[in-house]
Amino acid sequence: MVKSIIFALNIITLIMKLIGELEKIISQYFKDNLIEGSPAELYNPINYILALGGKRARPLMVLMSYNLYSDSVNDVLSLAKAIEVFHNFTLIHDDIMDKAPLRRGSDTVHIKWNENIGILSGDAMLIKAYSLLEDLSPEILKNVFLAFNKTAIEVCEGQQLDMNFETRNDVTIDEYINMITLKTSVLLGASMKVGAIAGGAEQIDSNKLYDFGKYLGLAFQLQDDYLDLYGDTEKFGKRIGGDIVANKKTFLTLKAFQKADNNELVELNNLFASSNLSIFEEENKIEKARTIFNKLGVVDCMKKEIEKYYELSLQSLASVNVAEGKKAEIRKFAESIISREV
Amino acid sequence: MVKSIIFALNIITLIMKLIGELEKIISQYFKDNLIEGSPAELYNPINYILALGGKRARPLMVLMSYNLYSDSVNDVLSLAKAIEVFHNFTLIHDDIMDKAPLRRGSDTVHIKWNENIGILSGDAMLIKAYSLLEDLSPEILKNVFLAFNKTAIEVCEGQQLDMNFETRNDVTIDEYINMITLKTSVLLGASMKVGAIAGGAEQIDSNKLYDFGKYLGLAFQLQDDYLDLYGDTEKFGKRIGGDIVANKKTFLTLKAFQKADNNELVELNNLFASSNLSIFEEENKIEKARTIFNKLGVVDCMKKEIEKYYELSLQSLASVNVAEGKKAEIRKFAESIISREV
Numbered sequence: 001m002v003k004s005i006i007f008a009l010n011i012i013t014l015i016m017k018l019i020g021e022l023e024k025i026i027s028q029y030f031k032d033n034l035i036e037g038s039p040a041e042l043y044n045p046i047n048y049i050l051a052l053g054g055k056r057a058r059p060l061m062v063l064m065s066y067n068l069y070s071d072s073v074n075d076v077l078s079l080a081k082a083i084e085v086f087h088n089f090t091l092i093h094d095d096i097m098d099k100a101p102l103r104r105g106s107d108t109v110h111i112k113w114n115e116n117i118g119i120l121s122g123d124a125m126l127i128k129a130y131s132l133l134e135d136l137s138p139e140i141l142k143n144v145f146l147a148f149n150k151t152a153i154e155v156c157e158g159q160q161l162d163m164n165f166e167t168r169n170d171v172t173i174d175e176y177i178n179m180i181t182l183k184t185s186v187l188l189g190a191s192m193k194v195g196a197i198a199g200g201a202e203q204i205d206s207n208k209l210y211d212f213g214k215y216l217g218l219a220f221q222l223q224d225d226y227l228d229l230y231g232d233t234e235k236f237g238k239r240i241g242g243d244i245v246a247n248k249k250t251f252l253t254l255k256a257f258q259k260a261d262n263n264e265l266v267e268l269n270n271l272f273a274s275s276n277l278s279i280f281e282e283e284n285k286i287e288k289a290r291t292i293f294n295k296l297g298v299v300d301c302m303k304k305e306i307e308k309y310y311e312l313s314l315q316s317l318a319s320v321n322v323a324e325g326k327k328a329e330i331r332k333f334a335e336s337i338i339s340r341e342v
Numbered sequence: 343m344v345k346s347i348i349f350a351l352n353i354i355t356l357i358m359k360l361i362g363e364l365e366k367i368i369s370q371y372f373k374d375n376l377i378e379g380s381p382a383e384l385y386n387p388i389n390y391i392l393a394l395g396g397k398r399a400r401p402l403m404v405l406m407s408y409n410l411y412s413d414s415v416n417d418v419l420s421l422a423k424a425i426e427v428f429h430n431f432t433l434i435h436d437d438i439m440d441k442a443p444l445r446r447g448s449d450t451v452h453i454k455w456n457e458n459i460g461i462l463s464g465d466a467m468l469i470k471a472y473s474l475l476e477d478l479s480p481e482i483l484k485n486v487f488l489a490f491n492k493t494a495i496e497v498c499e500g501q502q503l504d505m506n507f508e509t510r511n512d513v514t515i516d517e518y519i520n521m522i523t524l525k526t527s528v529l530l531g532a533s534m535k536v537g538a539i540a541g542g543a544e545q546i547d548s549n550k551l552y553d554f555g556k557y558l559g560l561a562f563q564l565q566d567d568y569l570d571l572y573g574d575t576e577k578f579g580k581r582i583g584g585d586i587v588a589n590k591k592t593f594l595t596l597k598a599f600q601k602a603d604n605n606e607l608v609e610l611n612n613l614f615a616s617s618n619l620s621i622f623e624e625e626n627k628i629e630k631a632r633t634i635f636n637k638l639g640v641v642d643c644m645k646k647e648i649e650k651y652y653e654l655s656l657q658s659l660a661s662v663n664v665a666e667g668k669k670a671e672i673r674k675f676a677e678s679i680i681s682r683e684v
Contacts, residue, residue: 035494042502093465097458116439116505119461123435124498126468138480149473153379156466160384163458224595237367 015071018328019336022063022073026056029077033083036126042285045109046128049088052104054124058083061191063196064330065209068322069199076198077145082132083191086148089125090155092118097163126152134197138338143197147210153189160180165249173254185217208320213331215313221336222306223251230299231291232341241286247272251305253289255298267292308337357413359680361671364405364415368398371419371560377470386468387451387463389476391430394446398678400425403533404540406672407551410431410664411541421486424474425533428490431467432497434460439505453577468494478540485539489552500524507591515596516622519560527559550662554672567592570642571632574683581627586641589614593647595631597640609634652680 003117016341017025028133030050037043049264089184095108096118102108110118136144161179165171192213196206227254228243243250260268271288274281293299317327343359355506359367379385401422436442437450438460444450452460459681478486503521507513570585571594580653585592595614602610618622620679635641655676659669 002463038504039499039502041506042499069490093461097461119435119439120498120502120505123465124470124495125365126465127491127494127498130472130487131495134491136423138484141484142480145472145487146476149469149476154467156462156469157379157381157384160381160462163462164381164383283603 001257005044008112008119013252014326015069016326016329017063017067017073019060019064019333020061022067022329023056025061025073026059026080026273027080030056030084033081034053035125041113041117042121045113045117046085046088048112049092049103050085052106054085054104056239058187058191061213064333065192065195066199067195067329068202068326069196076136076195078132079194079198080191082129082148085125085132085193086129086152088157089122089129092122092125096122097159100106110220115227128180134339140198143192145191147190147197148163151186154186158184158186171249173251173258174253176249176251179296180221181214181218184221185214188217188220189214191322201291202321205320205322208316211316212313212320212334215309216317216334216337219306219309219313222251222302222309223338223340225252226299226302226306227306227341229293241282241289244286244289245277245282251302252293252298255301256293257297259296259298259301262294264292273280285302306338310334353583356668358668358671359409359413359415360406361402361406362676364402364409364671365398367415367419368401368405371423372426373399375423377467382412383455383459384463384466386454387434387459388427388430388452388467391434391445392427393452394448396446398426398528400429400531400533402675403530403555404525404537406535406675407534408541409537410551410672411538411543418537420477421536421540422533423530425469425536428471428494429472429529431471434464434467436501438464439501446646452639482540486536489532489535489539491613493528496524496528500526502530505544511593513596513607514594515600516595518591518593518596522563522663523556524565527556529561530562530581531556538569542601544663547662547664548652550658553658554655554662554676557658558676558679559652561648562657564593564651565680565682567594567684568641568644571628583624583631585617585626586628586631592599592636593644594640595645598631598635598638600633601638601643606634606638652676 020267035043035046035050059077062076062080063073067073079085079301087285091103095103096110096115099110101111106112108118109121113121132146133141133144133148158179158181161175162183165176165179176236189210190213193206193210196209201209219305228250229241231240241259242248243253257268266303268289271285273284277285316326317330320327348394359512377385377388377392401419404418404422404425405415409415417483433445434451437445438452438457448454450460455463472490475483475486475490500521500523503517506527507518507521531552532555535548535552540552543551567585570592571583573582575582584590585595599607609630613627615635616627619627656673656677659672659676660666662669
């Protein structure tokens with residue numbers, strides 16, 4: 001009796017915050033809470049990369065997922081930040097490994113400082129991500145910790161697979177999907193999951209929210225691959241065709257190889273064997289790739305694949321045992337991910 | 343009444359294991375429990391560096407500390423391994439930063455594979471160190487987690503200070519002691535502390551055991567600095583005078599600069615400005631350093647400093663509220679650290 005009254009009160013009083021509100025809360029929290037410590041050489045790079053911004057999609061997912069169960073979202077800002085700090089640790093180290101000069105239009109950490117600082121401040125960030133979990137109660141900490149560890153090691157495995165694929169010519173589409181699942185999607189899954197755990201969700205539901213995030217993450221990464229070749233230069237904010245120039249094996253390329261007949265295979269092999277080209281030759285290469293991709297209909301295949309994972313994510317969300325009305329913002333978020341042009 | 347009987351039984355039945363026994367248990371556990379996973383490129387380097395061995399002093403400290411409170415030492419092997427895995431993560435990344443070709447007489451990870459593999463497998467090791475805490479009960483996990491996070495970030499801070507000192511000529515002895523405290527000693531302190539926490543020690547005692555480990559760690563590191571210049575080449579297993587050749591500012595050098603008169607300062611400055619020497623010149627430099635150090639009596643100062651920290655460690659141990667008889671092996675361990683010649 002008492003329990004059902006409390007339950008009813010919960011339904012009435014739980015206020016679902018809008019995406020825009022949550023984004024403002026997150027942004028303010030990040031501005032007000034730097035990662036402080038000494039020596040400065042260790043901590044400045046950490047706050048530098050965090051200040052470069054980004055969409056803060058992962059903290060938003062933590063808060064939205066938690067908000068399904070509780071409206072005191074301020075209580076999980078530290079948890080949300082842990083996920084973002086972890087994500088940015090991977091960016092610092094990945095940028096060293098990829099020898100990337102730019103991140104979000106600014107110098108990468110190892111360029112602005114040096115590689116040693118990049119390695120060490122990345123390490124410190126990974127530790128600080130764990131430290132941000134310290135305020136959780138022992139029982140919630142344990143479950144969040146398990147999810148966090150599992151995901152963190154998977155992200156490393158995904159990055160290693162990505163590096164392995166650079167020197168392999170026999171990567172299958174299944175292997176590619178597995179790689180991007182590990183490298184990108186599981187962290188979006190974990191963002192939803194830890195938010196749900198902190199909110200007190202049943203395990204079955206926190207797992208469904210994990211699946212929602214994971215599938216949405218796959219749709220997101222495939223959309224990213226698509227935009228790399230078919231995006232609008234101005235809107236996308238970076239050069240179109242970068243993956244093609246770098247001979248990166250994304251879904252588009254792998255699908256093209258799969259659908260090509262013998263003549264087209266020769267053409268594709270020649271195209272993806274070329275490197276160190278002039279800008280003019282690079283533009284030519286990108287155009288040729290687009291032509292053969294269009295001919296083979298790989299964009300349609302990709303759109304179907306994106307649609308497939310988007311549908312799977314929505315199905316997972318629909319099966320979560322929470323009133324449908326509460327899921328509106330999460331559905332809106334998923335839609336924005338899928339329909340984005342940048 | 344019941345409580346005091348249980349207490350009496352505990353005193354009677356608690357078996358203090360000998361260092362040799364504990365070392366065997368640790369060695370077997372490490373052999374039987376590799377860090378497994380896929381892809382191999384990520385996990386092989388992890389098991390490679392762990393198999394290079396080392397004294398396993400940190401896991402031994404975890405077990406000895408736990409053994410003050412419980413004799414089921416098998417229950418904390420995973421915790422002991424977490425500390426050793428963390429320590430080896432720092433070795434992989436430090437070796438990249440120091441451009442070190444050899445570790446325990448074998449190729450370092452970044453030489454055997456490459457730097458990217460070194461960075462990423464180090465990251466994976468740090469995460470796996472955390473994963474090894476997963477079996478702890480929620481309450482113990484929380485306290486171990488707090489100690490682990492604090493220590494881990496301090497080790498990073500120590501490494502950053504060490505790098506900063508390379509380009510500074512005004513490092514004080516206090517700053518040097520602070521740096522080696524962070525880089526080396528706090529992890530020995532934490533090894534004792536987490537063992538005590540897992541054993542159910544009162545907080546005041548786990549902190550005293552932390553202090554024991556920290557002070558012993560300082561004595562250990564200073565002994566290391568001493569052996570680098572005054573050790574027996576054959577026993578020490580590496581070249582004597584490496585720190586002098588590399589112009590590293592250890593306690594000996596800093597003390598010499600502190601005690602030198604104007605003429606000796608000129609001599610020291612000239613000595614420590616030289617680099618890229620021939621082997622013959624290097625031997626000459628080492629001999630000159632030894633001569634001036636002997637003249638200035640810095641070895642005596644160092645021995646006093648080592649003795650000071652050793653005494654502080656024994657005092658901390660003595661103040662732990664556990665029957666003195668149980669501490670015999672820990673005292674023996676401390677003695678072996680301080681009297682070692684390798």
